[in-house]
Amino acid sequence: MRRRIAIVGGGPAGSSMALELLSVGVDARDMVILDRAHFPRPKLCGGAITWRGTRALERLGIVPEHGLTTNCLEFRSSLGSIPVRERGEQWVYDRGSLDHQLLTRVVDAGVELREGVTIRGLLPGVDSTGLETSAGVEHFEWVVGADGASSRIRRASGLRGGIKGRLVEAVYEGGDESVDPNVLVFDFDPVLDGIPGYAWIFPYPKPGASGLFKLGVMDGRGRVPGEVLRRYTADLAERHGFRQVSEKIAGWPEHYFGPRVQASREGLLLVGEAWGIDALLGEGIAPCFAISEYAAKRLKSALDRGSRRVRGYELGFFATQEGRNLLYQHRLANMFYDEAPHRWLRVLFSSPALLRAATSGDEAYGRLAHLAPRLGLDFVQRTLKQRRIPSAAPLRAPNPRYAFD
Ligand SMILES: Cc1cc2nc3c(=O)[nH]c(=O)nc-3n(C[C@H](O)[C@H](O)[C@H](O)COP(=O)(O)OP(=O)(O)OC[C@H]3O[C@@H](n4cnc5c(N)ncnc54)[C@H](O)[C@@H]3O)c2cc1C
Structure with missing residues (x-):
């Protein structure tokens, strides 16, 4: 039987796309999900889902098992610390387990899943698109690229991509008294050390284990050699009394959302990270x-x-709440990682308006664009009062040995 829609990729983007298509009335028999992996498959990821993502899952009728909850994000650096309290808790998962549970839901709903099938290219046609796979060529009315950061579908269709980041991560146990398993830590000291990104310390609910954490570093511009990021992660772990559990500190890219990234062609749409994710923190699941x-x-x-x-696939999304917010995150990432990192870190850790919003418990990460006018006004008022724009001069690097350029 000929399926109308091929979804390439069975991660959260592919699974949620299938579930959303079912919910708007597309027949399960019209879809197939193809993935080169066999599930459950490993996926390098902190596994944290902020509150709006947990809400989205609940809306789909899914509360996955084997996760844990945290009650706060903490933005910290040597300049200070801000507890970011959302309207509800965050969830943290082992990604292999989470993705498998989502995909099982899709298969249980009657959607065909083909594992171990690699997509190699596209053959655009008048009324169908051919998918060149490791199992031969097959034609579909629609192809949905949900194939992640290095999307073959995006590259094969000539769509313009966005900025690519580089991340490394490993599993640890132990930790000193500053480590709270109920908090997701985002440490921006890497910016002061010349790395355009942050380091994270997240609890890790590996099925069948306890007391584990994931530590890693994001280079949101893909500029820093992987070796430097690995050294940074190992030293961060040592500073906090962690012992490495996983064999190696592994690396994986990220692909960020931006106003110029293209996500559609005739008979083809991109979803998930193939289109792009939050450029500031690299949050992809929500x-x-x-x-x-x-x-x-x-x-x-x-x-x-x-x-x-x-028509207007990208523009239409910019008008949604998520689209507006991903554009806002893109703008913030430019400010923090490119334009004047030290100025904006000074502002981040000294703004009373921002601290009020972060600690109020009324906001949600990834839904902060509406605060832009209020924060802008606060910035202008404080600048006028102090009669100078906050300095962009380099702050002292807490760990100067990471300077690499
Ligand atoms: C180190 C690290 C930490 C992260 N931490 C977080 C976090 O804590 N929270 C968060 O929200 N996000 C995090 N992210 C981002 C998040 O992991 C991704 O944004 C998310 O996985 C994107 O989901 P997706 O379904 O679009 O793509 P993926 O999860 O990458 O799924 C793509 C699927 O497509 C398949 N595929 C790819 N190419 C082909 C092909 N040619 N043929 C067939 N199949 C193919 C793959 O096998 C895969 O199963 C992190 C990323 C990294 C690298």
Whole structure:
């Protein structure tokens, strides 16, 4: 039987896209998910889902098992610390386990899953697109690229991509008294040390184990050699009294959302990280759910019209709440990682308005764009009062030995 829609990738983007398509009335028999992996498969990831993502999962009727909850994000650096309290808790998962549970839900709903199938290329046609796979060529009315950071579908279709970051991560046990398993720590000292990103310390609920953490570093511009990021992670672990459990500190790229990234062609849509994720913190799971909710509605409407085009796919998403916020995160990432990192870190850790918003418990990470006017006004008022713009001069590097350029 010929399926109408091929979803390439069975991660959170592919699974949520299938579930959202089902919820808008697409028949399970019209879809197939193809993935080169066999599930459960490992995925390098902190596994943290901020509050809006936990809400999205609940909306899909899914509360996955074997996770844990945290009650706070903490932004810290040698300049200070800000507890970021969301409207609800965050969830943390082992990604292999989370992705498997989501995909099982999709398969239970009747969607075909083909594992161990690698997509090698695309053959665009008039009324269908050919997928060149390790099992031969197959034609579909629609192809959905949910194939992650290095999306083959994006590259094969010539769509313009975004900025790529580089991340490293490993599993640890132990930790000193400053480590709280109920908090997701985002440490921005790497910015002061010349790395455009942050280091994280997250609890890790590996199924069948306890007392584990994941530590890693994000270079949000892909500029820093992986070796430097690994050394940074190992030293961060040592400073906090951790012992490494995983064999090595492994690396993986990220692909960030931005206003110029393209995500559609005739008969083809990108979702999840193939399109792009939060450029400031590299949060990808929650954006996957929100993008899929939007993409499924647009695809259903094209199917109903008998069309292979989704006009204004990117622009339409910019108008959604998630789209506006991903653009805001893109803007913040430019400020913190490129334009004047030391100025904006000074502002981040000294703004009373920002501290009030962060600790209020009324906001949600990834939903902060609406604060921009208030924070902007606070910045202007404080600048006028102090009669100078906060300095962009380099702050003292806490760990100067990481200077690499
Ligand atoms: C070190 C690290 C830590 C992170 N921590 C967090 C975090 O704590 N919280 C968070 O929200 N995000 C985090 N992220 C980002 C998050 O992991 C991703 O954004 C998220 O996995 C994107 O989901 P996806 O479904 O779009 O892609 P993926 O999860 O990458 O899934 C893509 C799927 O496509 C398949 N595939 C790829 N190419 C092909 C091909 N050619 N043929 C067939 N199949 C293919 C793959 O096998 C894979 O199963 C982290 C990323 C990294 C690297």
